[in-house]
Amino acid sequence: MQTATATAAPGWAPVSAMRLFLRRLGVVLAAGGLVALAGFWLTPYAPGGADFLNRLSPPGRAHWFGTDQLGRDIATRILYGGLWSLGLAFIVVTVGAVFGTLVGLVASRGGRVLDYALMRTTDSFFAFPELIAAVTVAGLFGPGTFNLMLALILVSWMKFARLVRSLSLSLAQRDFITQAQLNGLPEWRILWHHYLPNIAPGVLVLWTNSWSRTILAISGLSFLGFGVQPPNAEWGAMLLDGKAHMQTAPHIMIFPGLAVLSAVLAINLVGDRLRDLLAEQHQP
Amino acid sequence: MPVRSLLLRLAGLLAVLFGVSLIIFTLTYLAPGDKAMAIAHARYPDAMGFAPEILEGIRQEFHLNAPFHMQFLHWLGGFVTGDFGLSYASGAPVWDIFIDNLGETATLALAALTLGLVAALVLSSLAVWHVGGWVDRLAIILASVGAAMPGFWLGLLLILFFAAQLNWLPAYGTGTAAHLVLPALTLAFWVMASQTRLLRTFMLEAYGLPFIETLRLRGVSEREIFLRHVLRHASIPALTMIGLDLAGLLEGAVIVELTFSRGGLGALLAGSVLARDFPMVVFLVMFFAVAYVTINSVIEIVQDAVDPRSRAGGAAAARKSGAQA
Amino acid sequence: MLRLQNLSVQMGDAVLLRGISCALSRGEMLCIIGESGSGKTTLLRALQGLMPAHCDRFCFCPPGQPPVDLSGALPRGRGLRGTSWVMQDPLAALNPRRRIGASIAEGLYRDRLPPDRLKAAVTAALAEVELDAEFHDRYPAQISLGQAQRACLARALIARPALIFFDEPLSALDAMVQKQIAHRMDVLRRDRGLSYVVVTHDLGFAAAYADRILVLHKGRVAAFQDKQAFFAAPASAYARSLIGAAQALGSLTPVGAAA
Numbered sequence: 001m002q003t004a005t006a007t008a009a010p011g012w013a014p015v016s017a018m019r020l021f022l023r024r025l026g027v028v029l030a031a032g033g034l035v036a037l038a039g040f041w042l043t044p045y046a047p048g049g050a051d052f053l054n055r056l057s058p059p060g061r062a063h064w065f066g067t068d069q070l071g072r073d074i075a076t077r078i079l080y081g082g083l084w085s086l087g088l089a090f091i092v093v094t095v096g097a098v099f100g101t102l103v104g105l106v107a108s109r110g111g112r113v114l115d116y117a118l119m120r121t122t123d124s125f126f127a128f129p130e131l132i133a134a135v136t137v138a139g140l141f142g143p144g145t146f147n148l149m150l151a152l153i154l155v156s157w158m159k160f161a162r163l164v165r166s167l168s169l170s171l172a173q174r175d176f177i178t179q180a181q182l183n184g185l186p187e188w189r190i191l192w193h194h195y196l197p198n199i200a201p202g203v204l205v206l207w208t209n210s211w212s213r214t215i216l217a218i219s220g221l222s223f224l225g226f227g228v229q230p231p232n233a234e235w236g237a238m239l240l241d242g243k244a245h246m247q248t249a250p251h252i253m254i255f256p257g258l259a260v261l262s263a264v265l266a267i268n269l270v271g272d273r274l275r276d277l278l279a280e281q282h283q284p
Numbered sequence: 285m286p287v288r289s290l291l292l293r294l295a296g297l298l299a300v301l302f303g304v305s306l307i308i309f310t311l312t313y314l315a316p317g318d319k320a321m322a323i324a325h326a327r328y329p330d331a332m333g334f335a336p337e338i339l340e341g342i343r344q345e346f347h348l349n350a351p352f353h354m355q356f357l358h359w360l361g362g363f364v365t366g367d368f369g370l371s372y373a374s375g376a377p378v379w380d381i382f383i384d385n386l387g388e389t390a391t392l393a394l395a396a397l398t399l400g401l402v403a404a405l406v407l408s409s410l411a412v413w414h415v416g417g418w419v420d421r422l423a424i425i426l427a428s429v430g431a432a433m434p435g436f437w438l439g440l441l442l443i444l445f446f447a448a449q450l451n452w453l454p455a456y457g458t459g460t461a462a463h464l465v466l467p468a469l470t471l472a473f474w475v476m477a478s479q480t481r482l483l484r485t486f487m488l489e490a491y492g493l494p495f496i497e498t499l500r501l502r503g504v505s506e507r508e509i510f511l512r513h514v515l516r517h518a519s520i521p522a523l524t525m526i527g528l529d530l531a532g533l534l535e536g537a538v539i540v541e542l543t544f545s546r547g548g549l550g551a552l553l554a555g556s557v558l559a560r561d562f563p564m565v566v567f568l569v570m571f572f573a574v575a576y577v578t579i580n581s582v583i584e585i586v587q588d589a590v591d592p593r594s595r596a597g598g599a600a601a602a603r604k605s606g607a608q609a
Numbered sequence: 610m611l612r613l614q615n616l617s618v619q620m621g622d623a624v625l626l627r628g629i630s631c632a633l634s635r636g637e638m639l640c641i642i643g644e645s646g647s648g649k650t651t652l653l654r655a656l657q658g659l660m661p662a663h664c665d666r667f668c669f670c671p672p673g674q675p676p677v678d679l680s681g682a683l684p685r686g687r688g689l690r691g692t693s694w695v696m697q698d699p700l701a702a703l704n705p706r707r708r709i710g711a712s713i714a715e716g717l718y719r720d721r722l723p724p725d726r727l728k729a730a731v732t733a734a735l736a737e738v739e740l741d742a743e744f745h746d747r748y749p750a751q752i753s754l755g756q757a758q759r760a761c762l763a764r765a766l767i768a769r770p771a772l773i774f775f776d777e778p779l780s781a782l783d784a785m786v787q788k789q790i791a792h793r794m795d796v797l798r799r800d801r802g803l804s805y806v807v808v809t810h811d812l813g814f815a816a817a818y819a820d821r822i823l824v825l826h827k828g829r830v831a832a833f834q835d836k837q838a839f840f841a842a843p844a845s846a847y848a849r850s851l852i853g854a855a856q857a858l859g860s861l862t863p864v865g866a867a868a
Binding site: 176180181182185194198 | 686687689693694696698701702704711712716718719768
């Protein structure tokens, strides 16, 4: 904190808590990314590299988290599994957020009939819990990564649509929007310069929240066999893979689960802090 | 006016239910594979191949050659009149299979809900007693961990510890009350976590209300303030949130059932999906969706009736959006 | 320059304004006075086309622009060209996530200036309201309320309007800042030959700066007079009681004397 205030130019308001937080978050993310990259670089094992002489060996110096029933290094697989779990959820939520934001903006700015139609559609999609939707799509179209993502995207956008619609409806009443309209700004310019910047923080908080939920959903579905299929090293799929051996070698199920728990916990904590900071900003 | 708003809400509910059925039917319509073949396989499980005439007969019987909207209307008509069809897998009516499995899931969900709510109530009450104290911190940590905990993993951990190591409880299957303990605990942990977080927030909010200070000045005891005022204030929003989180409870129940290899709707859904038993899958998804939509509409209507503020807010919002258009 | 005859505003069954007539010449300042809910802000919104309004005759002839002369329903939605509007709460009127300079530049959006000339215009507008060029890059949260209201004034001035509407421009500010901004407004009006329509609660302000006074009461005109005539012989009992109340509170004489 001291460095941030010291580097701020004289005569300027000190860097806001939000910027400071985002800066720190960036540092932490960069550090985490570097460590992970180093892991990919340093590990001598491949995620699918079976070693039948070293099956189910407990955690030790050669294999930090032990090996699984095929002798694959669990630590390496968790690293690669992170790409699957975090990455797939990232894509799902980002696509859902963009689409939901568009729907919310159109509903709130497009007149009553469009609003009613879009919001009832949103409600209809809301009726499908993520898991049910994903299981159904997996059942009808066959299990697999692509269908899993399709299903999760189908049911991920509605929260964003509702949030953006309500934020945008309340923004429409604000004086600065009226001023922009009176000054002759076209609708797209008002949306881009006035609506989106004021909607973005709320969307970001929801995005964080949805990201962690989607990670849970993906790993759960993969564990149940409806998502990413073994031998791909998704965390839930690893648990499914090792379930039969968990009594003889508990480490095989401890570490992937811990990975899910800590990733989700970390993202949730970031999201909570972000939400609190935003709440503070609104009542200075 | 209340009658009119009620009618509007019902119209909205019907529109949503129509949308739900349209989405589900579109998904089944788009699903790959020859449905006539699937039906034939289910009907004659021992046959190796089918003559084209038989498949064509099935297509006629199930209107599979009709255009999309006709198929949809036919299917919807059957659904509305209570004709949910026969399971491809067993040939039994879908409804009967559903009823057979409903009890199992309801027992699990109710047990977990009760357990979780009681735990949440105790934990959050102790937490707000000393805000910032160690119980409060524990409550916050438990709530955070519970929200981030993958249910299936917690289930596996419990199995590993209580069933495999200590051998106290059965791990898999259904039947005795002992079989219910671990699954209910798993699901209850999630309920406890989400409800503790909410109850704690709502209780703190209630303590911040000006009339609480007035009661204190009047000499009302802390105990009575908590029991009669804070608790009541916090419970109403918390109960609403339970309704909203019903989807989470159902999802949790499905995961837990499958983790513990229990019977119930979750196992039924998964089994039907793997067997490509379309009527069963469609019915179950319709059930989850309709139940969710209906319960939430009822909650909204009750809220409107109980809280005049939300009604006024709704009217104002309607007027605003009207002025916009 | 601005003339209204028998303006009325109706929303559904409720008649918000009825039979409003008034007129204003170039370089003059009209103060609209009345209690909360008397329709002052409604009148401004109606003139900007933000509310459905009817008028027997509506004339607005700003210098250097085609005059507007119409009867019947006023046009909705796009504002009245040649005017601008300064609102009551400066922080609500500025986008919290947009730099002050960009917000001010919006006042010139219709002119489609190239960036360098736009920036020069914004700097000039900032100077007119006695703000440094460095405010260009500030966000609303980084400046004071008075500075924010000056920025809003700059946005109103930048398009070189003939008439500026003010909706209680000073009521959110403390007394010192009120006085400074009121003075600045007055200087700008005289230098530029601008006309002002100012909604205010403050009779002292009206006594100090206004040329004409329009009193609204329950959506109708309770008085429309020159300032001297108004304070000497108010046109209605309601107007007289307003003056009496202000004198009893002591807010009228001192400020009026200061001017």
